[in-house]
Amino acid sequence: MSDSKDAPTSDTLPRIAMIGVGSMGGAILAGLRAPEVDIALPIVVTTKSVTSAQAFAGDDDVTALSSEQDADANKTAVRDAELVVLAVKPWMVRDVVREIANDLAPGAVVVSVAAGVPSSAIEDKLPDGVPVVRAMPNTPATIGLGVTGIAAGAAATDAHIELVRRLFATVGEVLVVREDQINDIAAVSGSGPAYLFLYAEEMTQAAERRGFDEDQARVLVQQTIVGAAELWAHSDDTPEELRRKVTSPKGTTEQAVLVLQEANWGELFDRALAANARRSEELERGE
Known part of the structure; x- marks a missing residue:
């Protein structure tokens, strides 16, 4: 990929339109609305129902349009x-792209977060040369702790990728x-939670x-997971090294770990990730 002089270069995120604000769209929108994010406002979003659009009534930073109320809501949203x-949803992507194709602003970058829909x-449903970037975020994005894989389509340049990177860095x-x-990103982190x-x-x-x-069990397990994750986040040790620090030879933890290892977790995870990626490939083929 090579830089394009026509791609945005400002540190300010440009005007953004979001088609759909469900769980993942809503998480991305929450990140974009954070006080520290420098972004051209308002962010324009489209929803299916009037009720969902009304949830943004009175917000200065978001303009919400409902396709239930206005059949051209998606077209209107993308024009600027x-x-x-x-x-x-993945099954809706092609129809939405076909709908907005002729209303995209010159130089607009199209970003898809749909699994199983190749760039x-x-x-194929856009004018020639429109840059497309695929993204695979995960649900911890809702609290600003997500991880997103992004990949360039045929016309996307390094500058477009950098712009999309800054979008998801929020x-x-x-x-x-x-x-x-991307399918393996989906298998590891997209579905990982x-x-x-x-x-x-x-x-x-x-x-x-x-x-x-029930309450005691929840506290024990939840705090163990949160604490262990934070311990890993603040350590330079690998998970294997951290596990060994908890596992005394001939101790109680070792006995439990041996039982788990007998289940061959490595092979189990290989099978699970392969099944996940295989389903993404089936979606790409329309199955």
Whole structure:
């Protein structure tokens, strides 16, 4: 990729339109609305229902348009936007792109957060040369602790990628990857919170079976996860090294770890991530 002199260079994020503000779109919007973010206002968002749009009534930094009330809401939203974020369900992306294609402002960058929709499928429905960037954020973006993988489409330059990186830096860490890595980003971090919550669910139930009540089990498991994550975040040690520091030879932790390791977690995670990536590939094929 090479820099484009036509791409934005200001430290201020340009005018943004968001098509859809569900769970992920809402998380991104929350990051953009943080007081420390320098951004051209207002941010224009579109929702399906009038009720969802009315939730932004009286907000100076957001203009909300409802497609239920105005069939051209999406078209109107993108006309003055330099960044257009597609935060709708994957099955809706192609229709939305087809709808807004002729109303995009010159030089606008289209950003998709939809799993299983390759940039080529979006580019096919846009005028030639419109830059497309795929992004795969995760739900901790809601509290500014997300991690997002971003990948350039055919027409996206280094400058466009940097602009999109700054967009997602408002909600956490950002990795620039190849598009053929996006499905694996989805498998590791996009779906990753669900894996951790499954662990928390099972661990909580196990604690309850050991005699703790529901509230006690929740506190024990939740604070253990939060504390361990913070310990890792503030340490230069690898997870393996941190685990060893907790695991005394012939001690109680070692006995539990041996039982878990007998289940072959490495092979289990390989299978889980492969299944996740395989489903993304099926979505790309329209299956």
